[in-house]
Structures are given as C-alpha cells and as structure tokens.
Amino acid sequence: MQDVKTYMHAIGGKARLASRLIGRADTAAKNLALVNIANRLEADEQALITENAKDLSAGRDKGLDAAMLDRLVLSAKGIKAMADGLREVAALADPIGEITGLAYRPSGIQVGRMRVPLGVIGIIYESRPNVTADAAALCIKSGNACILRGGSEAIHSNRAIAARVQAGLAAAGLPEDAVQLVETTDRAAVGELLRMEKQVDVIVPRGGKGLIERIMAESRIPIIKHLDGICHVFIDDKADHDKAIRIAMNAKTQRYGVCNAMETLLVAEGIADSILPELASLLTEKGVELRGCPKTLERVPSATPATEEDWDTEYLAAILSIRVVPGLDEAIDHIHRHSSQHTEAIVTEDYTRARRFLREVDSSSVMVNASTRFADGFEYGLGAEIGISTDKLHARGPVGLEGLTSQKFVVLGDGQVRG
Amino acid sequence: MQDVKTYMHAIGGKARLASRLIGRADTAAKNLALVNIANRLEADEQALITENAKDLSAGRDKGLDAAMLDRLVLSAKGIKAMADGLREVAALADPIGEITGLAYRPSGIQVGRMRVPLGVIGIIYESRPNVTADAAALCIKSGNACILRGGSEAIHSNRAIAARVQAGLAAAGLPEDAVQLVETTDRAAVGELLRMEKQVDVIVPRGGKGLIERIMAESRIPIIKHLDGICHVFIDDKADHDKAIRIAMNAKTQRYGVCNAMETLLVAEGIADSILPELASLLTEKGVELRGCPKTLERVPSATPATEEDWDTEYLAAILSIRVVPGLDEAIDHIHRHSSQHTEAIVTEDYTRARRFLREVDSSSVMVNASTRFADGFEYGLGAEIGISTDKLHARGPVGLEGLTSQKFVVLGDGQVRG
Numbered sequence: 001m002q003d004v005k006t007y008m009h010a011i012g013g014k015a016r017l018a019s020r021l022i023g024r025a026d027t028a029a030k031n032l033a034l035v036n037i038a039n040r041l042e043a044d045e046q047a048l049i050t051e052n053a054k055d056l057s058a059g060r061d062k063g064l065d066a067a068m069l070d071r072l073v074l075s076a077k078g079i080k081a082m083a084d085g086l087r088e089v090a091a092l093a094d095p096i097g098e099i100t101g102l103a104y105r106p107s108g109i110q111v112g113r114m115r116v117p118l119g120v121i122g123i124i125y126e127s128r129p130n131v132t133a134d135a136a137a138l139c140i141k142s143g144n145a146c147i148l149r150g151g152s153e154a155i156h157s158n159r160a161i162a163a164r165v166q167a168g169l170a171a172a173g174l175p176e177d178a179v180q181l182v183e184t185t186d187r188a189a190v191g192e193l194l195r196m197e198k199q200v201d202v203i204v205p206r207g208g209k210g211l212i213e214r215i216m217a218e219s220r221i222p223i224i225k226h227l228d229g230i231c232h233v234f235i236d237d238k239a240d241h242d243k244a245i246r247i248a249m250n251a252k253t254q255r256y257g258v259c260n261a262m263e264t265l266l267v268a269e270g271i272a273d274s275i276l277p278e279l280a281s282l283l284t285e286k287g288v289e290l291r292g293c294p295k296t297l298e299r300v301p302s303a304t305p306a307t308e309e310d311w312d313t314e315y316l317a318a319i320l321s322i323r324v325v326p327g328l329d330e331a332i333d334h335i336h337r338h339s340s341q342h343t344e345a346i347v348t349e350d351y352t353r354a355r356r357f358l359r360e361v362d363s364s365s366v367m368v369n370a371s372t373r374f375a376d377g378f379e380y381g382l383g384a385e386i387g388i389s390t391d392k393l394h395a396r397g398p399v400g401l402e403g404l405t406s407q408k409f410v411v412l413g414d415g416q417v418r419g
Numbered sequence: 420m421q422d423v424k425t426y427m428h429a430i431g432g433k434a435r436l437a438s439r440l441i442g443r444a445d446t447a448a449k450n451l452a453l454v455n456i457a458n459r460l461e462a463d464e465q466a467l468i469t470e471n472a473k474d475l476s477a478g479r480d481k482g483l484d485a486a487m488l489d490r491l492v493l494s495a496k497g498i499k500a501m502a503d504g505l506r507e508v509a510a511l512a513d514p515i516g517e518i519t520g521l522a523y524r525p526s527g528i529q530v531g532r533m534r535v536p537l538g539v540i541g542i543i544y545e546s547r548p549n550v551t552a553d554a555a556a557l558c559i560k561s562g563n564a565c566i567l568r569g570g571s572e573a574i575h576s577n578r579a580i581a582a583r584v585q586a587g588l589a590a591a592g593l594p595e596d597a598v599q600l601v602e603t604t605d606r607a608a609v610g611e612l613l614r615m616e617k618q619v620d621v622i623v624p625r626g627g628k629g630l631i632e633r634i635m636a637e638s639r640i641p642i643i644k645h646l647d648g649i650c651h652v653f654i655d656d657k658a659d660h661d662k663a664i665r666i667a668m669n670a671k672t673q674r675y676g677v678c679n680a681m682e683t684l685l686v687a688e689g690i691a692d693s694i695l696p697e698l699a700s701l702l703t704e705k706g707v708e709l710r711g712c713p714k715t716l717e718r719v720p721s722a723t724p725a726t727e728e729d730w731d732t733e734y735l736a737a738i739l740s741i742r743v744v745p746g747l748d749e750a751i752d753h754i755h756r757h758s759s760q761h762t763e764a765i766v767t768e769d770y771t772r773a774r775r776f777l778r779e780v781d782s783s784s785v786m787v788n789a790s791t792r793f794a795d796g797f798e799y800g801l802g803a804e805i806g807i808s809t810d811k812l813h814a815r816g817p818v819g820l821e822g823l824t825s826q827k828f829v830v831l832g833d834g835q836v837r838g
Contacts, residue, residue: 020755020779020781023779023781024778097778105798107793107798109786109793109798111798111799111800114777114778119781119811201812202812222641222812240834242834246834246836247834247836249836250837254836336439345830359443359516359533360439360442362439362535362538362827364827365828366533366828366829367528367831367832368831369832369833369834369835370831370832370835370836371832371835371836371837373836374526374528374835374837375828375830380524380828381524392620392825393620393812393825394812394813396825396827397828406811407815408783408784408785408816409784409785409815411786411789411793411794412786412788413787413789413790413793415659415661415662415666416788416789417665417668417670417673417789417790417792418669418673418790418793
C-alpha cells in the first residue's frame with residue numbers, strides 16, 4: 001500500500017507542476033499538441049490494435065460478458081473517431097484567458113472576469129479506452145493537467161494511447177506530465193487519488209452507478225458527476241398529437257441504455273383516450289414493456305400495473321412506466337418527487353404551460369416539444385462533452401470545456417486605493 | 420439529541436417545500452417582501468434594541484471580550500443600515516429566470532441556459548446579528564430558501580430580526596418558511612444541518628477560521644467558503660513610485676483585520692533601494708511591525724528577520740512581511756507557494772508584465788495598480804456579497820446573487836427528435 005501511496009503522490013506532484021505550465025500555454029501550442037496526438041494515433045493504428053488485442057484476450061480469459069468486450073474494442077474505425085475527436089477539440093475556441101464584463105466602477109477601477117483552468121482533474125473511468133484520448137483532449141484544451149485512471153481491463157490499450165498523448169504534448173513543447181495515466185491496476189490507487197486534495201482540484205467519474213456511488217462515498221475532493229437519468233415526458237392535453245407520438249417514441253426507443261432516454265411518460269387525462277392506445281401499440285410493436293397506473297391500465301389493458309418503485313427506477317431498458325395525471329400541476333409534482341433532475345420534456349401547444357414548465361421544473365435540461373435524447377453536449381453545441389452533471393453547483397447538464405474552467409476577477413487600475 | 424435531529428429535519432423539510440414556492444415567485448413579490456422587511460425593521464427599532472440588550476447583557480455576564488460585544492451591538496444606526504441593505508437588494512436586477520445564449524442548432528432545436536436558484540442554503544454565522552437580515556435578503560432575491568444558524572450569543576437579536584423577515588415574506592404572499600432561523604442554541608444543531616444532504620443544497624459559513632475548518636471537516640454538503648486571505652502586493656521595478664507607495668500603504672493600513680489586506684509585500688530588487696526605506700518609515704509611523712528577508716533587512720535595519728512561517732501567515736494585524744525578489748518570475752513563484760489564492764496585486768507600468776501577472780497568478784482576484792482592499796462585492800459592483808470564496812469550483816472571489824444560483828439548459832423545439 002505504501003508503494004501505491006508514494007506512486008500516486010508522485011503523480012499528483014508532477015500534475016500540479018505541469019498544471020501551471022499547461023494553464024498558461026498559448027492556444028497554438030495546445031492545438032498543435034491535439035493535432036500531433038491525432039496524427040500519432042492514426043499513424044500507430046496497428047500498434048494500438050495489437051495492444052488492444054492483449055486486453056481483449058485477457059478479458060475473454062477473465063470471462064467478461066459480450067457487452068463489456070464490445071466496449072473494450074479499439075477498431076481502426078474507433079481510432080479514426082478518436083483522432084477526429086481530437087481535431088474537433090483543437091478547432092474549438094480556447095476558453096482560457098477570455099475576459100468578460102470588464103467595466104469601470106465609480107472608484108475608477110475596471111473589473112471583469114477571466115476564465116481560468118481548474119488546475120488538476122482526476123478522471124476515473126471504466127472499460128472504454130477512447131475515454132483516454134477524449135478526456136485528455138478536453139483537459140489539454142481547457143489548460144488543465146489530468147490524472148487518468150482507466151479500468152484495469154483496458155490497461156494495455158490505455159497505456160498505448162497515453163504514450164501517444166504524451167509524445168504529442170512533448171512535440172508541441174508542452175509538459176508530458178499534463179496527462180498522466182495511472183499505470184498500476186491496484187484498486188488502492190483510486191482510494192488514494194480521492195484523498196489527494198492538495199494535488200487534485202476536481203474528480204470526474206465516468207461509468208456506471210456503482211462506480212459513481214463508491215467515489216461519492218470516498219472522495220474528499222469535489223466531484224462533477226452524473227448519477228441517475230430518470231427522465232420524464234409529459235404529454236399535455238394541448239399537445240399536438242403527431243409531435244407527442246414522435247417525441248415519446250424517440251425519447252423511449254431511439255436507444256434504451258442511455259441516461260437521457262425517457263423512463264416515465266406522464267399523460268394529461270384529457271388527451272389520454274386519444275393518444276395512449278395508439279402510443280401503447282407502437283411501443284409494444286417495438287418490444288417495450290409497459291407498466292401503468294390504474295388509469296393507464298383502463299386504456300391499455302395489456303400493460304402491467306406499475307408499483308411505487310417503478311416511478312423511481314431508471315430502467316435503461318425497453319421498459320416504460322406510464323401515469324395519467326389530471327394536468328400540468330400534477331405532472332410537475334410527480335416530476336419533483338420522482339425525477340433525478342436530469343432531463344424532462346413537455347409536449348404542448350399552450351404558451352403559458354410551456355413557460356411554466358420551463359420555469360418550474362428543476363432539472364438540468366428542461367424541454368418543450370423536443371425529445372429528451374437531445375440532452376447531450378454535441379447536440380447542445382458545446383463541441384465536446386466530458387459528462388453530464390446532475391449536480392447544481394458549478395456545472396449542470398452536459399459539461400464541455402467551460403465546465404472544466406473557473407473564473408477569477410481581474411482588476412485594472414491607475415493607482416486607485418480604497419477610501 | 421433525537422430532539423435536535425427531529426427539529427432540524429422538520430426545518431429542512433419545510434425549507435425544501437418553501438424553496439419551490441420562492442423559486443418560482445415573481446420579481447415583484449420578492450421585492451415587496453424585501454421592502455416590507457426593511458420597513459418593519461425600522462418601525463420596530465425599539466423592540467430590536469430591547470432584544471439586543473438581552474444578548475449584550477448575557478454576553479457581558481459570560482465575559483465576552485470587547486471586540487465580540489462590539490460585533491454584537493444592534494444600534495439605531497445599524498438597524499437603518501440593515502434596512503437600507505434590504506432596499507438595495509430589492510433594487511438589484513432579478514437574476515432568476517434569465518435566459519442567455521438561446522441559439523438554434525442544426526437539428527432545429529433552440530438551446531439556451533436559464534438561471535435558477537440553488538434550492539436551500541444553510542448559512543452558519545457568528546455574532547453579528549445583521550447577517551440575519553443581509554443573508555435572508557440575498558436568498559430571497561435569488562429565489563432560495565435558507566436556514567440561518569447564528570451564534571448563540573446573538574439569539575435574542577436574531578429571533579427578533581427573523582420574526583420581521585418572516586412577517587415581511589408573509590405580507591408579500593411568500594412562504595414564511597423560506598427563511599427559518601434555527602432557534603435552539605444546542606451546538607448539535609450545526610452538526611445535524613451539515614448532514615442534511617437531502618434538504619440542503621449548499622452551506623455558506625461566515626466567521627473565523629475555526630468555524631470554517633470545523634464545517635469543512637464535518638459537512639457532507641458542498642460549501643461556499645472563504646478560508647485564508649494571505650494577499651500579496653508585488654512592486655515591480657517598472658512601478659510608478661507614487662502608485663507603489665499609495666497602494667502598499669492602503670493595502671496594509673486602511674484596515675488590518677480584513678481578509679483582503681496585504682500580508683506580504685514583494686519588492687523587485689531593482690527598485691528596492693529607492694522604495695523600501697521610504698515605505699518602511701511610513702509603515703513604521705503607522706505602527707506596522709516589519710519582518711523582512713535578509714535583503715530587506717539590508718535596506719530596513721529596523722525590521723526583524725522573517726521566518727519561513729511568516730510567508731504562510733495571515734496576520735490580520737499591523738504586521739507585514741517583506742521579501743526582495745529578483746523580478747516577476749520569482750514574485751509569481753513566491754505567490755504560488757505561499758498565497759491563499761485570495762487577492763494579489765502587481766504595481767507596474769510594464770504592459771507585458773502586467774498581462775503576464777493577470778494571466779499567470781491563480782488567485783480569486785488579480786489586480787494591476789490597485790489596492791487589494793478593492794476585493795469586495797460592493798466595490799466590484801455585485802450589489803451585495805454573501806462572502807468571498809477562495810474555492811475554484813462554482814463561485815470564486817466575492818459572491819453576490821449569482822453565486823447563489825445555477826443554470827439549467829432550456830430547449831425549445833417544434834417536435835424535433837434525434838436521428
């Protein structure tokens with residue numbers, strides 16, 4: 001254990017030093033590093049695939065299931081996607097150093113805010129090796145140093161990618177230590193990382209709920225995290241029929257295992273008769289299991305009764321719970337009680353209800369007449385996404401470059417003093 | 420203990436419910452409440468002074484020192500200042516509901532951000548009773564419910580003020596529970612509050628370092644906090660002589676016991692001979708004790724030698740440590756090693772060095788040719804200040820209304836779905 005502690009603190013110390021250099025690096029150098037890395041990943045495609053094969057073979061020996069093995073694969077296409085992602089981040093505007101709101105005060109000083117990096121970011125993730133390149137890219141562009149702790153099952157792939165990242169940084173004259181991979185697969189390394197408050201400014205966990213909850217319980221460092229995605233669509237009785245069907249179908253069935261998929265459908269009583277039977281049959285055709293409140297069951301006899309637990313469940317599967325509510329107030333009440341504050345949508349043509357839903361629903365994304373599936377950094381135009389935050393402090397919703405930054409006050413004077 | 424727990428959880432539950440109502444209250448109602456409270460505090464001046472006298476008398480019996488008793492006093496002038504403060508907050512723009520950056524995306528959806536309250540804010544403070552009104556005002560305006568835990572020595576004064584706050588809320592049609600004072604002086608109440616993650620979204624401690632450190636150690640809720648103020652002024656060798664003298668004198672001597680006072684002066688070697696003896700004699704005249712590095716002592720023989728500890732000390736007193744450095748790089752290095760990242764200033768006429776200092780110094784306020792004493796919400800034009808944050812996440816530097824808010828994404832569509 002002492003070894004892991006010494007090893008992690010050495011990484012932390014190097015990250016802290018590197019963070020000062022990358023924090024003041026100019027935009028051209030950061031972009032050059034990103035393009036360097038992209039080129040190296042593509043040039044070394046065969047070497048990466050060879051290293052990845054070691055992980056896949058070990059994973060098969062360990063009996064990883066098909067879904068896990070699938071997430072672990074690094075194909076030629078996947079490598080191309082990583083490289084493209086790096087070039088896209090290079091093309092984004094540099095957020096660092098931007099000064100906003102610089103205004104004169106009655107005292108004569110000029111006060112504004114400058115966007116600055118957070119410092120050192122610890123990223124803890126599971127089997128997808130592409131996160132190594134994606135997360136490094138966002139940290140480099142936002143002027144942060146990072147410590148990457150990937151899953152042990154992807155260690156060969158992650159090492160191979162991280163080596164190209166460090167080489168790309170060095171070739172741009174930036175410190176290699178700005179991106180460090182934790183090379184030990186000892187699980188104690190994570191516990192150590194979560195206690196390094198002096199060296200690490202924020203932890204970003206990426207993975208399943210088990211991982212997030214463990215990190216929440218252990219971390220002494222602030223976390224930007226995504227916990228649950230219990231998303232709701234409310235079909236108001238002033239909804240356009242076709243929009244309602246289209247949005248509900250897309251929100252539930254476009255992909256099942258994603259955090260921004262609808263898990264509960266709320267339907268206003270006034271429109272339930274005309275919409276629920278049709279929607280239920282479309283959903284059933286797609287193989288979606290329906291669980292309903294008593295008023296839903298009256299209209300959809302094939303559904304099974306929903307339990308109280310259903311309203312609080314993120315299925316991440318082809319299951320939908322449905323509740324018929326008298327109207328907007330009750331829909332908002334249901335959302336306040338059961339939502340994970342991720343993403344909720346109303347389908348309505350009523351102006352006042354749309355405005356009320358936007359204002360009163362307290363979730364990271366609130367939508368009118370759009371599918372919850374749009375809750376995503378790329379769809380929102382952030383250019384990239386390190387995750388989605390269901391917290392309220394600091395970053396909320398999809399987190400792009402800006403979520404990895406802070407703002408300091410800058411004051412310009414001509415010798416002013418306080419009277 | 421069970422009683423305190425039950426009591427605190429009841430407060431928390433009421434705060435959570437009230438937060439939904441105050442969160443969607445319209446601007447006029449919130450402003451009316453603030454003006455109501457101001458009027459009531461002024462109208463009930465005598466009653467407030469009578470209640471305050473009980474605290475003062477108990478404080479004298481308990482042997483509180485003169486400084487503590489001074490902070491506890493609620494004078495007619497102090498009541499007027501509280502009322503004026505409430506009216507000033509009423510006059511500020513309402514941050515809640517403001518939508519920024521609403522832009523069309525290629526998918527046809529419109530995406531922007533709406534500013535929203537954090538929810539429930541727990542404020543833990545010490546003897547100044549005016550914090551009860553000041554903090555309540557900021558929370559009301561920013562649409563947050565709050566739970567106020569003042570010092571036990573001010574309990575009568577705080578109760579009297581909180582009663583007027585609740586009456587003012589009720590008279591504006593807003594929930595009284597939006598501002599609740601913890602009425603028990605049992606210290607276990609604080610520990611309970613810090614564990615109520617479900618009911619409280621953020622803790623704002625206001626008080627001395629002992630209080631803050633205790634809260635940091637115990638809290639399971641995120642904290643917006645201010646820890647140390649080890650502020651530096653660096654006099655560059657391209658500094659204007661008069662500005663340097665004026666700023667250094669103001670930063671150190673305008674007030675001693677404040678977090679934005681200078682604690683360490685850094686002087687470039689090239690200007691040390693021409694500025695240090697004069698500055699030292701002016702500071703000595705004011706009664707400031709000087710502690711210097713060897714190169715300082717050569718120029719200021721009356722100073723005592725500074726120890727390593729001095730560079731890391733927030734004196735909050737008429738003491739100044741002085742270090743002569745070769746130039747800007749060494750000044751920035753010293754700041755990175757010893758600053759508490761609160762406020763640092765450079766005095767220089769050199770354009771490039773000013774730009775480098777602004778970019779490279781990682782503190783919540785970074786200044787050129789202005790006194791560190793300007794680091795303040797009112798001076799910065801925030802209109803009011805709930806505290807100064809030395810953290811990087813969420814809020815940094817002086818925290819006004821905006822620091823008590825978050826932003827959610829809003830999406831407006833016409834039936835768009837994801838392809």
